[in-house]
């Protein structure tokens with residue numbers, strides 16, 4: 202596992218944007234796996250600037266988002282569909298047919314997840330998977346548990362994640378308690394992975410990730426089984442690392 206030590210959030214965002222841009226320049230039709238959350242916002246802003254200045258072209262790029270609440274409608278301003286369009290897709294020259302997000306309104310969530318997995322395969326697999334991390338070590342909505350599910354699946358959110366995400370909703374009761382998420386196995390199939398970690402509330406999760414020990418109690422530690430992972434972390438997140 203490679204570690205890029207950054208001074209602050211801005212440096213994390215710049216490093217992540219540069220790696221993503223390099224991937225697109227090397228392979229214009231790259232398949233990207235993309236996250237939501239506060240952490241990737243700075244990276245998305247920088248990628249939008251690079252696209253507007255003509256440095257990178259998103260028209261041949263294909264994207265798959267990591268997860269979506271369930272059930273939730275696409276036009277709900279807390280859906281990840283809404284988030285991705287508002288914060289990224291509406292500002293770049295991506296072909297909308299190349300955007301894939303799990304459908305939070307699917308009648309048959311199991312089928313939706315199976316189809317999603319097949320679509321990733323058909324696109325040739327993910328070239329670069331970008332990840333954030335939860336305070337509890339979750340990646341996507343793969344929450345700490347006695348066991349983890351490998352493929353894309355419907356899952357129950359933990360109380361701590363519902364609480365952490367309630368800051369975006371008018372009340373905690375409005376936070377959906379289920380989600381559809383790529384599984385740990387789907388994530389590990391990506392050819393290359395970067396994980397962005399900023400802030401001291403992520404320090405414990407990061408310490409466990411960098412310990413090299415693998416535990417389902419911190420799903421991010423599964424990344425230790427992959428041979429091309431780059432951790433991009435700032436000083437606050439690294440405060441427990443000597």
Ligand code: PGA
Pocket residue numbers: 237238239240241333334335336339340341
């Ligand atoms: P955050 O979420 O970037 O908003 O901290 C990350 C995550 O929960 O995966």
